[in-house]
Amino acid sequence: xxxxxxxxxxxxxxxxxxxxxxxxxxxxxxxxxxxxxxxxxxxxxxxxxxxxxxxxxxxxxxxxxxxxxxxxxxxxxxxxxxxxxxxxxxxxxxxxxxxxxxxxxxxxxxxxxxxxxxxxxxxxxxxxxxxxxxxxxxxxxxxxxxxxxxxxxxxxxxxxxxxxxxxxxxxxxxxxxxxxxxxxxxxxxxxxxxxxxxxxxxxxxxxxxxxxxxxxxxxxxxxxxxxxxxxxxxxxxxxxxxxxxxxxxxxxxxxxxxxxxxxxxxxxxxxxxxxxxxxxxxxxxxxxxxxxxxxxxxxxxxxxxxxxxxxxxxxxxxxxxxxxxxxxxxxxxxxxxxxxxxxxxxxxxxxxxxxxxxxxxxxxxxxxxxxxxxxxxxxxxxxxxxxxxxxxxxxxxxxxxxxxxxxxxxxxxxxxxxxxxxxxxxxxxxxxxxxxxxxxxxxxxxxxxxxxxx
Numbered sequence: 069x070x071x072x073x074x075x076x077x078x079x080x081x082x083x084x085x086x087x088x089x090x091x092x093x094x095x096x097x098x099x100x101x102x103x104x105x106x107x108x109x110x111x112x113x114x115x116x117x118x119x120x121x122x123x124x125x126x127x128x129x130x131x132x133x134x135x136x137x138x139x140x141x142x143x144x145x146x147x148x149x150x151x152x153x154x155x156x157x158x159x160x161x162x163x164x165x166x167x168x169x170x171x172x173x174x175x176x177x178x179x180x181x182x183x184x185x186x187x188x189x190x191x192x193x194x195x196x197x198x199x200x201x202x203x204x205x206x207x208x209x210x211x212x213x214x215x216x217x218x219x220x221x222x223x224x225x226x227x228x229x230x231x232x233x234x235x236x237x238x239x240x241x242x243x244x245x246x247x248x249x250x251x252x253x254x255x256x257x258x259x260x261x262x263x264x265x266x267x268x269x270x271x272x273x274x275x276x277x278x279x280x281x282x283x284x285x286x287x288x289x290x291x292x293x294x295x296x297x298x299x300x301x302x303x304x305x306x307x308x309x310x311x312x313x314x315x316x317x318x319x320x321x322x323x324x325x326x327x328x329x330x331x332x333x334x335x336x337x338x339x340x341x342x343x344x345x346x347x348x349x350x351x352x353x354x355x356x357x358x359x360x361x362x363x364x365x366x367x368x369x370x371x372x373x374x375x376x377x378x379x380x381x382x383x384x385x386x387x388x389x390x391x392x393x394x395x396x397x398x399x400x401x402x403x404x405x406x407x408x409x410x411x412x413x414x415x416x417x418x419x420x421x422x423x424x425x426x427x428x429x430x431x432x433x434x435x436x437x438x439x440x441x442x443x444x445x446x447x448x449x450x451x452x453x454x455x456x457x458x459x460x461x462x463x464x465x466x467x468x469x470x471x472x473x474x475x476x477x478x479x480x481x482x483x484x485x486x487x488x489x490x491x492x493x494x495x496x497x498x499x500x501x502x503x504x505x506x507x508x509x510x511x512x513x514x515x516x517x518x519x520x521x522x
């Protein structure tokens with residue numbers, strides 16, 4: 069942590085060690101684990117203090133900016149990773165272009181979210197709540213874009229800070245505003261706003277103070293067009309995936325009750341803990357893929373990581389399946405027991421999507437995010453149609469089965485296309501090899517040997 073604020077450079081052996089897949093994945097995993105634990109505690113506090121209806125109201129509001137930002141951020145974060153990794157653009161110009169794009173995307177996001185809140189909901193919301201949500205959007209986007217710079221430069225530690233920092237701060241502020249000060253749903257959004265506002269200063273301190281980027285307000289047309297062109301494809305892909313993840317919450321609110329929204333939101337929050345492993349891995353694969361010319365070598369590594377991740381995620385899914393009946397009443401209270409069968413039922417779909425996330429990070433790092441669009445738009449349509457029929461009859465459980473169908477169809481289609489893109493048979497991607505089980509040990513030994521040379 070001291071390195072961040074003293075401005076010292078990493079030693080050669082520290083830089084080399086940082087480039088280990090194993091160490092970087094472990095580092096990101098630790099960051100994501102802290103985020104998950106914090107989110108879990110936040111969820112417990114909100115569900116217990118606000119109740120099922122209050123938590124459902126909070127979930128129905130927060131899902132709007134999540135979905136909108138998934139599209140309006142224009143995929144700039146991943147585009148930034150790709151351009152910095154290729155090292156073919158002056159970073160001062162790239163940072164300047166990024167600031168301008170931040171202004172544009174923030175304005176667009178605020179306008180869309182504002183219109184959604186104003187026109188789409190029958191029940192009125194506290195205006196201060198809506199204002200806080202809208203003011204948080206530019207802060208979220210700046211932190212998101214800064215993460216692209218850090219990952220593009222393979223600054224994994226800084227990327228971890230910008231990843232975990234807002235959530236850890238939100239936890240502290242949620243305890244203050246919601247638990248102690250009893251500010252209800254408004255307090256929850258106050259916590260999110262203040263946390264991201266504080267992280268904004270860390271980003272400014274690093275990019276302006278330490279990297280010393282010279283920001284100009286010149287319109288770098290070719291660079292911005294290149295970033296937006298690649299980014300838009302990323303944005304559509306992210307937007308499609310966000311809709312697949314969160315459409316159920318929006319449709320539940322329209323077709324069922326706030327209590328069902330609350331039960332389903334808790335179920336998804338618990339089940340998606342399985343994604344810790346792919347979250348950590350896809351971050352590193354995305355960064356490595358943008359910074360290497362050894363396509364064949366990285367593809368082999370990704371295939372091995374894919375198989376190991378599926379195995380680890382299966383173990384995590386089994387664990388969650390069996391502890392959910394004890395975990396939910398203990399943490400969230402007996403009122404949330406209807407979430408238990410939803411958790412157990414949605415785990416297969418969540419597990420299947422683990423493979424997609426890892427393989428997709430490989431193609432995205434190669435500048436080919438469009439494959440996710442081709443394969444998951446049909447799955448999104450299926451999800452929408454299934455929800456229309458299942459939610460009115462089965463409530464949250466109907467949303468669960470719609471999710472399983474959508475995730476399964478999309479992931480299978482993606483695997484087929486991925487196999488053709490990388491020219492590797494599906495059987496070679498899926499079937500385990502003896503070398504898989506010594507994979508990380510070999511990489512760790514190789515890293516120690518390389519470090520010793522210094």
